Amino acid sequence: MRVAIIGASGYTGLELIKMLISHPHFEITYIATTEGGVKASALHPSLVGVFEQEVLKADAKEVAKHADLAFLALPHQAAMGFAKELLELHVKVVDLSADYRLELEAYEKHYCEHQDKEHLQEAVYGLPEIHKEKIKAARLIANPGCYPTASLLAVLPFLSYLKKDAPIFLDAKSGVSGAGKKLSQTSHFVTINENIFAYNPLKHRHEPEIAEKIAQASGHAYEVNFIPHLLPVSRGMLVSAYLQTSEVIDAKAVLQSFYKEARFVRVRENPVDIKSVAGTNFCDLFVTQKGTSLFVSSAIDNLLRGASSQAVVNANLMCGFEESAGIPIIAYVP
Amino acid sequence: MRVAIIGASGYTGLELIKMLISHPHFEITYIATTEGGVKASALHPSLVGVFEQEVLKADAKEVAKHADLAFLALPHQAAMGFAKELLELHVKVVDLSADYRLELEAYEKHYCEHQDKEHLQEAVYGLPEIHKEKIKAARLIANPGCYPTASLLAVLPFLSYLKKDAPIFLDAKSGVSGAGKKLSQTSHFVTINENIFAYNPLKHRHEPEIAEKIAQASGHAYEVNFIPHLLPVSRGMLVSAYLQTSEVIDAKAVLQSFYKEARFVRVRENPVDIKSVAGTNFCDLFVTQKGTSLFVSSAIDNLLRGASSQAVVNANLMCGFEESAGIPIIAYVP
Amino acid sequence: MRVAIIGASGYTGLELIKMLISHPHFEITYIATTEGGVKASALHPSLVGVFEQEVLKADAKEVAKHADLAFLALPHQAAMGFAKELLELHVKVVDLSADYRLELEAYEKHYCEHQDKEHLQEAVYGLPEIHKEKIKAARLIANPGCYPTASLLAVLPFLSYLKKDAPIFLDAKSGVSGAGKKLSQTSHFVTINENIFAYNPLKHRHEPEIAEKIAQASGHAYEVNFIPHLLPVSRGMLVSAYLQTSEVIDAKAVLQSFYKEARFVRVRENPVDIKSVAGTNFCDLFVTQKGTSLFVSSAIDNLLRGASSQAVVNANLMCGFEESAGIPIIAYVP
């Protein structure tokens, strides 16, 4: 099947390329950035001798001629303009931006005015463990954010056991690639090396995304307190979820049962780490408890499970392929 | 004043040497390890040309001849044997181990049988912001653990506002030097570089230390859930405290008021980071809140405020010197 | 084709597993360590849910029953004992240790007494760019060391132009995984993080390996000065070769011409870096010059091109498969 990558210059664009080059069912037939006019290997020097294709200036009509499905790795706002056009031209879309993740009101409160309210209605939130059947039938996927992916996979199994009036605390730690390639004092090596700090505490845009999905799944508006930290690592993400159940449960059994069919979630015996998942689509989970207080630790690769490989899983499902076709499962360690 | 360092071979021993070399009132008159027979610069190559003193085999009677106060940077259990002898020989002791930190029952539950129950009674927990007057009068200081220091300084200001039945969650992150010099797969560069993971979740020995001090200060046995993580940095520690107050308070005002006299606590406007405190005795604190849910972020240098410089502050107070004499305040950044 | 991995517990063993799991022509039919009795995923936690095969106690006769070719990722000395048996049982061998890399005299001077002098004669040094035809016909491959691979690929193209009496200087930098999993003060995170230092300068065992191969290729015993450094990175290797030619040459043209047929060498326009090759079998090369003084910079993944992926390339060639079958070419960046 012919696929397009729109937004090839960033880290998630590169990860899409790397997976799709050798995917058994997808073929990259169109690749573009906002600017175009450059070879893929000029954007990403590691691709020299591996993938030298010309990167075009993104044009929806051209996409429609050459591809059946498009991955959008564009900034929010830019993405919805492009997605709208593609959907009207009957191209399926997996959007890696935030544009179709939230309900209208929440989106406009936390981002900007929405320019594609029509398709927003039909967008499916692409967390395969939760919405697999809807994903299979969808033509527009809102690919979840990295923090929401790691957080929701930790929290959702326990929703029916949580104390309704107890806050959920999420202490999240992300590698620097999560902030993208753009330059900032924060991503300067000397700033973050040998360091760690919280940023946007209780104010990060992924907090409403997490809260909304928890509310949708549980029917209750839990208080979600989300605190992201920046870690001195290139990639990988670890989220600690601190939960309070209304009575004592066997947390590990609940977790194992919830994910017994999940191809890409591993319930671990020991605390999880980034290295065992970096380079893969796995989410590794660990839980321990003291009575009704639960600690759930969730590890993902922020660029893969938190973006690009989850996008390809969604595309696999949308197109009737095996969920795991072309999906990396072998970690980069050591 | 003449001081001894017993246990000079580890990281905290080295930090003691570095501070005491240039301390305005203390002079290192005795320095020892369990083994002895080596120069300080052979234990720590950075000391070549700086501090070449012979390191002796530790002997309490010799200490008593040469020093008025001893810093013990020994493993727990070894420390109490030595401290007992020194106190009987009228040498003041600042013990950096866990041996005098806990009440008897808790100590014997989490460590081993106590061998110096007599002096345990009189030991003062050396957190200067809380126990300054007692420290001044003490002859035996139990120097707090690194995690308890960072955690208690974050939690104590809010004790009178906390919901009694709500758990306290502490998500702590430490640099690798916190585990000491001994070799283990965990501290192997390839294991922890580009990684992060929880260890001993809800089972770390610093959890009862934190819980006991909170209970003593508040008169209520709060549930404390302590989750330490290992960070890919050499030194520094960040603790997130997640608290629930019984009603809405002005958390920042409470924090500022609590520490308005504190020389070595800085209440920050922005989230704190390790680099601003690494190399110093400062504890930097930041708080933000959503209604009755509080996030307090606490940063210290694990080897200094979490061990050696706090020990020297305690010694300063015990000897009638300025709290800040010889204490590092200039961070190593960048 | 059925292959065995003997020595599955180390970093190179893990890389072999990762490649061979999805190799188009090879199937892992036997996997062992010296001890055995453990699952592969217990040795390498990232393999949980990916490769759970039982790891056996290594036994040559059993290998011969189940496999046609064996990769030996054993320490030197242990390797040759095992290789000898396997060869007698008609199993092809790719030996990742040093045991068959050197001529007898050099081996015994720098390592120990040789226990398989017979097969040492027929071993082929597995640097595919140089010895491809011999490799195809071989049944015993001495897989080159990591430093020699990066160094020789930088130096060999220029051999016919070098000043005979000028020394060759090789300033090499390796990630910590090059030293293996075993614990040492050197590989302790706190030692090597934020650090770099030379080790075994002019005394590393890879120096005679490099010198011998240069002498064999050129017919002249060039003086080789090899200085390895340890880098604060997990994997990857960069070697600077400083060469002096007898007259001015067009060094870049020489390099490009030498490697014009090479599938796994990339001559780069800009200075090479580790990240563009880490995770792949590529050797990236860059050269610049001031008259007759040359600087050649050579980058490889020490565990792949410096060990395991080069071993699989050699196996591919020995078995008549495509050189590139199952060989990783997509770097892990960012």
Next chain:
Amino acid sequence: MRVAIIGASGYTGLELIKMLISHPHFEITYIATTEGGVKASALHPSLVGVFEQEVLKADAKEVAKHADLAFLALPHQAAMGFAKELLELHVKVVDLSADYRLELEAYEKHYCEHQDKEHLQEAVYGLPEIHKEKIKAARLIANPGCYPTASLLAVLPFLSYLKKDAPIFLDAKSGVSGAGKKLSQTSHFVTINENIFAYNPLKHRHEPEIAEKIAQASGHAYEVNFIPHLLPVSRGMLVSAYLQTSEVIDAKAVLQSFYKEARFVRVRENPVDIKSVAGTNFCDLFVTQKGTSLFVSSAIDNLLRGASSQAVVNANLMCGFEESAGIPIIAYVP
């Protein structure tokens, strides 16, 4: 004595502040940047509660009113304009930029037109081990570059033994702080973390600085080949010098003899590392040899011995104080 810091916003400005705050003879009476209008602790958050002085907009006349000596931590070109004015107003100057390091012709070839040719004549190159007497008498010091400091201290002891027609190879590795605070793709954490690469090979502006000082000291125009690399560490620098002597010498004895009076050079028994010097003004040196081929390894803190602490040593000498007054000798390790 009253001193001014002009250019307080960068890494070297911060290091100057940190040393001068507690210097026994100097007092910071004027501190400025090009812009001014900010507190020092706003530029450098670690200074909150430590040094809160107002930073002014730099003005030479105001400097002359308040200070006897000025440290210029300005970009080249800006520095010479300011230095000229200060010298005319009888203020002594230690210039940390490149503006007075080179002879006129070389400067104008590698930088830009010189705007203060008059004072260029009298500027003294501030390498205390070589030019101590001239420094004592100087009123304008050209503080050496970081790479030249580490390189020259490695090479100069051997000048009288070198083969005249053999090139000198310098393989240098610097921490990222050497490139300053400004943002670039190169200093982005994700680029340089887990990486290393050469940059500006044979084209770095420090090459002519090194070559000129070697030529001045030896009377011979040695060919200098200088290859800098960027390391994934915040601070510290290691330079490998590869030298060829005309006959076999006892290299270690030569090195020890050359530096027998040097307060801030340590000749080491084992290969040197960054961590033993980071945070200090020491240059640690190690030499080993194979006949007439020498490997000299030189380690410094790029921001201290490579810039700010060497500047303070120079100021100490210019003002008749002890060379070591206020100079850091205790490394930050571990």
